[in-house]
Amino acid sequence: MLTEKAKLLHCLSAEKFAAWELHLYLDTHPCDKTAQRMHEKHMARAEELREEYERKFGPLSTRTGEGCEWVKGPWPWEKGE
């Protein structure tokens, strides 16, 4: 059973992965308008999910966290929950 935290991270990772895959595709197809639109859609959804995750469970990047909140584990290589 996945916790709410794990589920939210899973959805965020899926959106970020889709956006990243399109980002690589656009390196070699920079003028593909359909891929550009799909990329924007996944980026926007990932951003919403990132905000929700960080509001509930703490910072995911050095842009959004520092001090106690940033250093607090589990770190990504630790199994956590």
Next chain:
Amino acid sequence: MWTYDKKLQYPVKIKNPNPAYAKIIMDQYGGPDGELAASLRYLSQRYSMPCDELKGLLTDIGTEELAHFEMIGAMIYQLTRNLSCEEIKKQGFDAYFVTHTNGVYAAAASGMPWTAAYIQTKGDVLADLHEDLAAEQKARVTYDNILRLIDDPDIIDPIKFLREREIVHYQRFGEGLRIATDALDSKNYYLFNPSFDKPGK
């Protein structure tokens, strides 16, 4: 400049430690066709790339390889927790343990430390892109071999993800090679060294 996301690109949650498996997987951490070699190869080759698409591609794939390096590191870490000295000896992890304890060190499965001699920056777009295409295939074969040797589903799942990434990167590099050859003199592909003969505009 890089920024760090405090998450893995794909989850790694291994329930059962297994130092023998850690040693096998280590080949993709610090081995000749591993993720560290891939990342440093692409991030170094990008300086002599003649077109913008290729500078972007090598920067982005080189960056993604660092995320894969972290996933492999997480797998080695999780596979080597809470071991007894008996387990370490029984599973053939003693030679590694005596040098590195439970630290994660960039070496091949054979124990050979990572070396820059695994990679090349030739400063020639055709030579470098062909190396990159070969590197993705060699990494894919290493993942195939890991999948032949390992039966734990917690390991198989992230390894299959990484194997698929090699295939996607191979595709992107193939497109990159096409972009490069389209931009070269079609009567003179193999006599042309753009980074030397035509320094950046």
